[in-house]
Amino acid sequence: xxxxxxxxxxxxxxxxxxxxxxxxxxxxxxxxxxxxxxxxxxxxxxxxxxxxxxxxxxxxxxxxxxxxxxxxxxxxxxxxxxxxxxxxxxxxxxxxxxxxxxxxxxxxxxxxxxxxxxxxxxxxxxxxxxxxxxxxxxxxxxxxxxxxxxxxxxxxxxxxxxxxxxxxxxxxxxxxxxxxxxxxxxxxxxxxxxxxxxxxxxxxxxxxxxxxxxxxxxxxxxxxxxxxxxxxxxxxxxxxxxxxxxxxxxxxxxxxxxxxxxxxxxxxxxxxxxxxxxxxxxxxxxxxxxxxxxxxxxxxxxxxxxxxxxxxxxxxxxxxxxxxxxxxxxxxxxxxxxxxxxxxxxxxxxxxxxxxxxxxxxxxxxxxxxxxxxxxxxxxxxxxxxxxxxxxxxxxxxxxxxxxxxxxxxxxxxxxxxxxxxxxxxxxxxxxxxxxxxxxxxxxxxxxxxxxxxxxxxxxxxxxxxxx
Amino acid sequence: xxxxxxxxxxxxxxxxxxxxxxxxxxxxxxxxxxxxxxxxxxxxxxxxxxxxxxxxxxxxxxxxxxxxxxxxxxxxxxxxxxxxxxxxxxxxxxxxxxxxxxxxxxxxxxxxxxxxxxxxxxxxxxxxxxxxxxxxxxxxxxxxxxxxxxxxxxxxxxxxxxxxxxxxxxxxxxxxxxxxxxxxxxxxxxxxxxxxxxxxxxxxxxxxxxxxxxxxxxxxxxxxxxxxxxxxxxxxxxxxxxxxxxxxxxxxxxxxxxxxxxxxxxxxxxxxxxxxxxxxxxxxxxxxxxxxxxxxxxxxxxxxxxxxxxxxxxxxxxxxxxxxxxxxxxxxxxxxxxxxxxxxxxxxxxxxxxxxxxxxxxxxxxxxxxxxxxxxxxxxxxxxxxxxx
Ligand SMILES: Cc1cc2nc3c(=O)[nH]c(=O)nc-3n(C[C@H](O)[C@H](O)[C@H](O)COP(=O)(O)OP(=O)(O)OC[C@H]3O[C@@H](n4cnc5c(N)ncnc54)[C@H](O)[C@@H]3O)c2cc1C
Numbered sequence: 001x002x003x004x005x006x007x008x009x010x011x012x013x014x015x016x017x018x019x020x021x022x023x024x025x026x027x028x029x030x031x032x033x034x035x036x037x038x039x040x041x042x043x044x045x046x047x048x049x050x051x052x053x054x055x056x057x058x059x060x061x062x063x064x065x066x067x068x069x070x071x072x073x074x075x076x077x078x079x080x081x082x083x084x085x086x087x088x089x090x091x092x093x094x095x096x097x098x099x100x101x102x103x104x105x106x107x108x109x110x111x112x113x114x115x116x117x118x119x120x121x122x123x124x125x126x127x128x129x130x131x132x133x134x135x136x137x138x139x140x141x142x143x144x145x146x147x148x149x150x151x152x153x154x155x156x157x158x159x160x161x162x163x164x165x166x167x168x169x170x171x172x173x174x175x176x177x178x179x180x181x182x183x184x185x186x187x188x189x190x191x192x193x194x195x196x197x198x199x200x201x202x203x204x205x206x207x208x209x210x211x212x213x214x215x216x217x218x219x220x221x222x223x224x225x226x227x228x229x230x231x232x233x234x235x236x237x238x239x240x241x242x243x244x245x246x247x248x249x250x251x252x253x254x255x256x257x258x259x260x261x262x263x264x265x266x267x268x269x270x271x272x273x274x275x276x277x278x279x280x281x282x283x284x285x286x287x288x289x290x291x292x293x294x295x296x297x298x299x300x301x302x303x304x305x306x307x308x309x310x311x312x313x314x315x316x317x318x319x320x321x322x323x324x325x326x327x328x329x330x331x332x333x334x335x336x337x338x339x340x341x342x343x344x345x346x347x348x349x350x351x352x353x354x355x356x357x358x359x360x361x362x363x364x365x366x367x368x369x370x371x372x373x374x375x376x377x378x379x380x381x382x383x384x385x386x387x388x389x390x391x392x393x394x395x396x397x398x399x400x401x402x403x404x405x406x407x408x409x410x411x412x413x414x415x416x417x418x419x420x421x422x423x424x425x426x427x428x429x430x431x432x433x434x435x436x437x438x439x440x441x442x443x444x445x446x447x448x449x450x451x452x453x454x455x456x457x458x459x460x461x462x463x464x465x466x467x468x
Numbered sequence: 469x470x471x472x473x474x475x476x477x478x479x480x481x482x483x484x485x486x487x488x489x490x491x492x493x494x495x496x497x498x499x500x501x502x503x504x505x506x507x508x509x510x511x512x513x514x515x516x517x518x519x520x521x522x523x524x525x526x527x528x529x530x531x532x533x534x535x536x537x538x539x540x541x542x543x544x545x546x547x548x549x550x551x552x553x554x555x556x557x558x559x560x561x562x563x564x565x566x567x568x569x570x571x572x573x574x575x576x577x578x579x580x581x582x583x584x585x586x587x588x589x590x591x592x593x594x595x596x597x598x599x600x601x602x603x604x605x606x607x608x609x610x611x612x613x614x615x616x617x618x619x620x621x622x623x624x625x626x627x628x629x630x631x632x633x634x635x636x637x638x639x640x641x642x643x644x645x646x647x648x649x650x651x652x653x654x655x656x657x658x659x660x661x662x663x664x665x666x667x668x669x670x671x672x673x674x675x676x677x678x679x680x681x682x683x684x685x686x687x688x689x690x691x692x693x694x695x696x697x698x699x700x701x702x703x704x705x706x707x708x709x710x711x712x713x714x715x716x717x718x719x720x721x722x723x724x725x726x727x728x729x730x731x732x733x734x735x736x737x738x739x740x741x742x743x744x745x746x747x748x749x750x751x752x753x754x755x756x757x758x759x760x761x762x763x764x765x766x767x768x769x770x771x772x773x774x775x776x777x778x779x780x781x782x783x784x785x786x787x788x789x790x791x792x793x794x795x796x797x798x799x800x801x802x803x804x805x806x807x808x809x810x811x812x813x814x815x816x817x818x819x820x821x822x823x824x825x826x827x828x829x830x831x832x833x834x835x836x837x838x839x840x841x842x843x844x845x846x847x848x849x850x851x852x853x854x855x856x857x
Contacts, residue, residue: 018534019501021515022508027485047500073487074502094500115491138551139487310484314554317482372481 001044004088007056014045023089027077028404029318029371031378038084038403038436039444042069045089051169051177051202057090058200059175061432069434070196072113072144075136077321079403080148080195084436085444090200092143098122099203106208107166112143112201119206128208131158135354138307143201146192149323149399151362153243153306156236156355157269162192164207170199173428177202186423194420195402196434198427212269215242216279217303219265222291228262229332229353231289236358238285239278242267245306246331246353250339252346265302310366312350318371320347322384322405323364326396331361337390338365341383345465362399363391379465385458401438407451409439479556480517483510489548489558494785495541495792498802503538506548506558512538513565523568532574539565540576541799544666544790545750550781559755562790563665570668578794579667587672590658592625600628600657607638610645614652619644620689620717621651622680622703624696625659626824632831633824639851640695640722646856647729654683660694660702661710666791670710677702677710684717695722695847697751697823704756721752722847723822727761730768737853743772744849745816747807747830748783749823762822762846769853774814784810788825801833808833812841819843 005013024040043066048054061068067087074081083089092113099109106128110119116130116137123129132154134140145152146168150161158164167181170191180188191199222228225248232246244266268278286293293299313319326334335351342349347367354362365387369380388398388408397412398405409417420439424431436442441449489506490496502508512535516527528535542562549558569575570583582592590597600623604611621644627637644651661676680703684692694700704719729735744766753759759780766773778784787793787803808830811819819841821827830843851857
């Protein structure tokens with residue numbers, strides 16, 4: 001660590017005990033019994049201020065074979081930022097500057113630690129806006145989204161994040177700084193979504209879109225899920241909204257705290273006439289499926305609240321969640337299955353469906369539970385495995401692997417896994433960049449954790465959960 | 469072994485770790501490390517708690533000191549509560565933890581010292597409490613010491629003792645006089661006890677609440693008015709909790725009273741040709757919800773009222789909250805400078821606030837920055853406009 005301190009300066013490095021504790025986790029709660037399997041405590045945390053700092057750390061990591069774990073806003077829940085065999089956590093939030101704004105062409109270069117909300121603020125006074133951003137925009141970083149899914153509000157109309165990036169400066173595991181785009185080797189799409197195991201995004205050049213004349217939020221209530229879903233699909237067929245999100249609740253324990261109706265909300269943008277026409281069509285469709293559009297101010301409130309997607313957690317107080325991409329014609333089956341599982345485990349569930357296109361959606365389910373009951377929590381955690389099993393069977397795939405979903409990659413995307421392994425071997429022969437994630441997981445003592453064994457263990461937990 | 473009340477405990481566990489509070493936190497803004505953020509601190513607290521809300525004494529012994537440093541590197545401005553995804557009363561948690569740290573004598577040395585000073589001298593400055601009303605002589609204010617009155621003006625330690633802001637008391641007294649209020653000062657006002665609550669010394673604060681309430685009730689006052697948001701919170705919200713009953717008087721902040729004078733037509737202030745901006749004190753605006761009243765007063769005085777970046781519920785702290793100035797003056801200065809720069813970037817002629825601590829802090833910053841910007845309290849502005857001072 002002394003060398004790191006010498007190269008970067010004391011103020012950028014911490015080995016404080018409390019600091020190590022608070023950097024040893026992400027959004028998800030690690031079940032007590034799982035924690036000892038990994039060495040989740042970093043040896044140090046480094047807050048680089050420049051791309052050169054990152055490169056320096058990577059060079060040292062190679063020299064001393066120390067794992068380096070990139071970390072943005074730590075809002076991803078699949079264990080991507082949790083150390084599994086100690087190492088250095090690179091807190092990238094200090095790299096948050098606007099590097100360049102090409103106002104004429106609507107191109108914005110930002111450092112990886114920039115938070116989406118700050119970029120939105122920056123663009124307020126300009127004629128440009130972001131085509132897409134995640135619903136965690138108030139705290140997640142640009143680099144974090146490039147490293148993970150890249151699907152969010154606006155993706156329905158303007159495509160995923162990847163489609164809206166021109167180029168990026170990345171630090172390779174060797175410490176080499178390179179600029180990547182569509183044509184480079186490796187190229188942008190190979191590195192996008194690589195969950196911090198192939199490279200560290202240092203800065204990205206984002207493609208912006210001109211602000212629309214109007215943005216009109218909408219929200220429609222329905223008394224049952226099937227109608228809401230059919231209505232949403234019809235809306236997608238006949239209009240082109242900026243975003244469309246469907247929400248449903250399955251309450252088994254408590255009936256009184258949130259309406260158990262189904263609703264969808266979103267926003268239409270464009271020129272005034274076009275938006276007006278779309279809104280009328282939307283109203284028509286919603287009525288046909290026996291729903292109703294709420295008044296505009298209520299819809300606007302819901303839209304403004306769109307970043308607060310975990311509100312329900314306060315009643316848990318914990319949640320067990322997972323996300324997957326699913327063909328739209330399988331949504332109904334999956335929602336019913338989530339409710340069925342919730343019923344079996346006696347857990348309330350919220351389901352959120354964010355449409356990506358007419359044919360695909362990102363589905364997100366939250367089961368309410370209580371982490372303080374450690375054993376029960378561990379057993380309940382198996383519910384997320386059941387959901388993913390069903391999603392893969394239905395032609396879907398997990399929306400991220402990290403530490404917790406690694407076992408599904410072989411089944412869901414075997415070719416992608418092989419390709420990732422190949423690039424990983426080539427770029428990171430010493431396996432120093434975020435090891436033990438996505439394509440393989442190793443336990444504290446260095447033994448690989450076989451996906452099948454893990455899978456069987458989770459099935460066993462689920463069995464116990466149901467009988468106990 | 470301490471057991472947190474159920475609500476507090478569940479609150480800690482309800483944290484989504486979404487990080488919406490991180491970037492907003494004014495001290496994290498400068499410190500940058502996760503443990504300085506509300507999210508980081510909540511996570512650490514979770515690790516300190518076992519099942520049933522029992523605090524792990526062993527962990528507390530091992531990590532109590534570094535935890536305490538983090539807990540006190542906070543202005544208790546409440547922005548974290550404002551943006552909380554799961555609507556946790558984060559502010560309550562910070563206070564509760566300070567209480568626990570205080571009982572374990574794990575609070576920073578300066579905080580222990582302050583608590584001793586207050587208990588000994590009944591004010592935060594270790595002054596002879598008899599000199600609390602010396603400001604009357606220094607400012608030649610026309611004040612009353614009555615045995616019975618309708619209104620008590622509770623001045624507070626900072627306004628009473630700090631030369632920089634004593635003119636706030638002079639100004640407010642002159643307004644009360646001009647409104648023909650039947651008012652008085654307390655003959656033996658003690659510190660409101662709020663700094664003790666912020667230190668974690670709840671038991672100690674109770675003695676102060678008892679004394680002040682007894683004094684006010686002996687006068688038979690129906691209203692107590694104060695210009696200090698800290699005293700306001702103590703009198704209005706903390707005393708009922710500390711004493712287990714609601715005192716028999718109404719508590720007002722000076723801006724509420726001023727606004728009621730103006731809206732009822734009792735007070736007409738001549739318009740001034742000045743550009744004003746207003747800094748919402750955290751404890752008055754976000755925490756107490758008094759946001760509109762000072763604005764209505766200011767808008768009646770000027771046609772050029774400019775809102776700074778971050779105002780109302782989103783206002784950011786001047787650095788003097790939560791005892792930060794005592795614990796980490798360097799960090800507090802950084803916060804003050806950041807906010808001051810935001811306020812001056814409005815190009816207003818005068819920066820107005822409604823808190824002696826904020827006014828004192830920014831006046832000091834203005835001196836350091838040598839840009840000669842005038843910083844005053846809203847009562848001073850009114851008294852000047854009315855040529856009362
Ligand atoms: C309320 C809420 C709403 C959400 N909504 C969405 C949504 O709409 N869409 C969506 O896709 N996700 C969503 N997420 C998940 C998460 O916020 C996103 O994946 C986000 O982009 C992660 O960014 P981060 O900065 O928090 O990354 P982190 O959580 O810090 O890191 C995530 C992964 O990326 C790696 N990483 C981080 N930064 C870099 C970098 N610069 N270079 C290389 N690797 C890096 C890490 O090692 C880790 O594996 C949501 C989460 C929450 C809490």
